[in-house]
Amino acid sequence: MRRIGGRDIVAAILIALLTGAIFTSPPLQTLQGLSLDILTAMRWKLVGDSRDPATSPVVVVAIDGETYDTPPFKGSPTQTWTREIGRVLGSITEGGAKVIGFDVIFPSSIEQSEIPFGDAALGSRMKGFDRDYLIALRKLSDGGKLVLGEILSNDHPEGPYPAQRLAVRNNVRALNVHTDPDDVIRRMPLSFSIEGKPVPAMAVELAARANGAKPEIAPSGATELSGYAIPSAVSNTSTLNFRGMGRDVPTYSFADLRACTEKGDRDFFRRAFEGKVVLLGSILNFDDRKLTSMRLSGGYDGTPGARCALPISTAAASKPRSAIAGVFVHATAVRNLMEHDAVTELGFPMRTILTIAFAAIIACAACLLAPSGALMAWFGLTLAYAAIAVSAFVHALALPLTEPALASLAALAIMIGYRFVLADRDERFLRRSFAYYLAPEVIETMVASGKMPALGGEMRNVTMFFSDLSGFSSIAEAMTPVELVTLMNEYLSAMTDIIQSHGGYVDKYIGDSIVAMFGAPADDPAHARNAVRAALKCHEKLAELNAGNPAFAGHGLSHRIGLNSGEAVVGNIGSRRRFNYTVMSDTVNVASRLEGANKYYGTAIMASETTMTQSGDAFAWRELDAIRVLGRGEAIKVFEPRAEKSAESAEQAKVTAVYAEGLARWRARDFAKAADAFGQMAKADPASALFARRAAAFTANPPPPDWTPVNALEGK
Structure with missing residues (x-):
């Protein structure tokens, strides 16, 4: 169901006035008589006459x-x-x-x-x-x-x-x-x-x-x-x-x-x-x-x-x-x-008002619904109105029947034409523009919301999704072109389906990398939560592909995903002759850096504190570290989504708790105890192993007094 705007309401009223005036006008006066004929026939077929002819005066x-x-x-x-x-x-x-x-x-x-x-x-x-x-x-x-x-x-x-x-x-x-x-x-x-x-x-x-x-x-x-x-x-x-x-x-x-x-x-x-x-x-x-x-x-x-x-x-x-x-x-x-039983007919003013009102209702229905749905609404409402008219005619009151039915049908046709020519141009443009980029249900949500992306760009709060396959260059060198294309198509299709099913928009593919955003072009208040859920599902899906898809056999693919939420400019950006619907801002750059930061910590998914906060309490998180990415002076706290909150395993909870203890010791400069805490899970958890080594090094050679617990990453 689409949303009615002010212009649509005005159009519906004008169409109803036009059709109502036409079908109650003197040149179509025969419709008033036809209503009487139809009501007489319907009353006889549906109700009959229970009077005994012997009582006739x-x-x-x-x-x-x-x-x-x-x-x-x-x-x-x-x-x-x-x-x-x-x-x-x-x-x-x-x-x-x-x-x-x-x-x-x-x-x-x-x-x-x-x-x-x-x-x-x-x-x-x-x-x-x-x-x-x-x-x-x-x-x-x-x-x-x-x-x-x-x-x-x-x-x-x-x-x-x-x-x-x-x-x-x-x-x-x-x-x-x-x-x-x-x-x-x-x-x-x-x-x-x-x-x-x-x-x-x-x-x-x-x-x-x-x-x-x-x-x-x-x-x-x-x-x-x-x-x-x-x-x-x-x-x-x-x-x-x-x-x-x-x-x-x-x-x-x-x-x-x-x-x-x-x-x-x-x-x-x-x-x-x-x-x-x-x-x-x-x-x-x-x-x-x-x-x-x-x-x-x-x-x-x-x-x-x-x-x-x-x-x-x-x-x-x-x-x-x-x-x-x-x-x-x-x-x-x-x-x-x-018997005081002559038929009472409505006068011209009341017939016209009733006809216009019925036409207006159908015009609004045609504005809200798809053409087939609007036609069904007209049919259903006309049947209901006919039943009311027959009931009134039983009591010798003749409501107009053909005028409202025909006027509303004409209003339906005109409104559908209006929508096709004028009102739905933006919707058709939207569908054509995003048909190959968004899932159909996302397009429907975007159309229903009535909030179309502004041409040229607009500020939107979004969550950026960056993913990249680990060590893919060396894997690609060992494959034939056909095998490589088959593998990539399978992988990208699977990941894209998940992203789109969670309301995401795939901005572009860069080789084996995927750039997507949540919260645009479809307006999604839960974009951060949907992005995190999509990242977890993508990680699960890659494990399934590695285990069961012939194209992935023997390659053991792994990927890294970076998530960051914030304000960004989204819209059609490019030259006058060629442009893409894309996104630009520091939010995008940070998400890209977080994707690369995964390789330092041995994690698959890394999200910024902003994304973690905006996703609510739907997930089990662990804080990984405070980092300073390349090209950005401000430190960022980074987090790893472990699982849906209700699906977190006991082992995951244990790792998270021990890691949190080690991180607290680390930030308190108690490096020996930090090394002990991280060491408990070092064999099973790459991030704990990283901190265990760093803590052990600082135990032997403590940092200077002005040291801050921020990890400055030198690469992308």
Whole structure:
């Protein structure tokens, strides 16, 4: 995971603002409707609808295919059905229906026909044919039980013929629906302006009559019905809640109801229609089909109601369809209004804010994570948000779904592009520059830290690591070039792997020598400890190579390692045309001298007091001496790391203790006792043997009074 800088945060915010504004802008308004469609489908698939259709306050009387295939309607023009329609409407009203709405329009009467029939027009011979029908309409209308439908249009208006209007005292309401730009019906108009006055739409009129109330305009501007403030994201509309996908509305075949009227089964009409709002409409496969929010999962033309007189139709069972009969759009609107269940949509400001916030989260994730990880984060967060949106939609609250998902995906792509072009240039440069010098995990640590090496140089506290093979020149002279290259490759590879695995950076190889540093370019607070641990591991590894690697057989290689910690200039140093990432300072020179000083004491690893102090208490140490290296006037105390503190053997501890006693005697000018102490371990420990000889010499010839216990080394 990379670190976010101030520039990245600003970029994420700007990208989120841009994508959020784009995907909620008017040109992409269809995304708002698509969200409703997806939420409707997901709610149906995941939750369904547990309501019993029998509890629906709305039912549909369907002029269906069965009606057209059943006498007396079979083969008859619809204008001749009016008498039977009037009789069925009377039975429905007697059954206790609250109000009946027409989703069918009879724009003309057979009485108006101009077709010749004998020596007179058919219409003149059929005078009075609609009389009983018009009387039934007048009776129902006067009782407030009937509303006819019409289509308002500037070009092609369609309404009931004048005699019907007169019969119902112009009690006619508009059936127009609100169609979105993608030709999908998701909302229903609440009212229409007719002759300068607002007139309720059919659905509002039916719900108002059923509730015994009138629609009113609240101070907030919302339309209220029986105290219910109808939510309206688009002005003067109600968003349809297709909770039951049409299956929540019982549907009765008009043919069966006509037969039931003939049968005189009043109880059936009471059971089916008492207290209900009834919509009369067509559900033919070729007539008045509407695309709605149910289009993705499919809607149903109602649930077949109980039968009264005719046997169950042999027609195929109802299957989900992308387009449903228009009467069910109105039935859904009426039920939403009566049950206070219309969908509440967020307004444009809230949709935009939510979209921008989601895009900002994903943009930040894309800034923090690798592209694949960011894509997985987008997928996971989108799923989680979709689950929240579906849960909210169960309660009729529609959160934007497609806008946040698409805006955040766009933000993800743009942020990845931003990182590739701008933000990650330094990281790519770093990876290319150090790919052959640092272990991958060290590069990752350096990238994650956000602290890049300054071009040209910077002061860093580091630990320098110098190693050199002992007596290698004489060994190399006895080997063929192929054998020498094989040996060196094996040795350098093994040592480099250890150095890099402990966070070190190999600066250069000089023949058989290795120059490395810890603490740069990767920032490592424990660089001294890691350098000491790497030195111990390198020493152990060389012993393994001598014992088991064929290239090392018979050579018995040994090496010397010098460690020193301190401030140094690290960076790209060189000419304008050629430079290396390297280090320069006195810290480097001292480490090099300590590597060479090992040969005086017969030790493999020597570290300065600074390195010993900075490594903490992780190791068992012994102080070797105080020395003055070539080219440096100040004395340096030097130490040998014996082992990890928990891994120090009893023999090592004994040697360290005896050596410390001898060194204390030596510095106190008690050379005889110092010689005795060092002599105890002289055979097993070269450093003790060195001091035993020096102490014995001073015992015989004591140094002058101004002598100091500092060993001045004359060579490198």
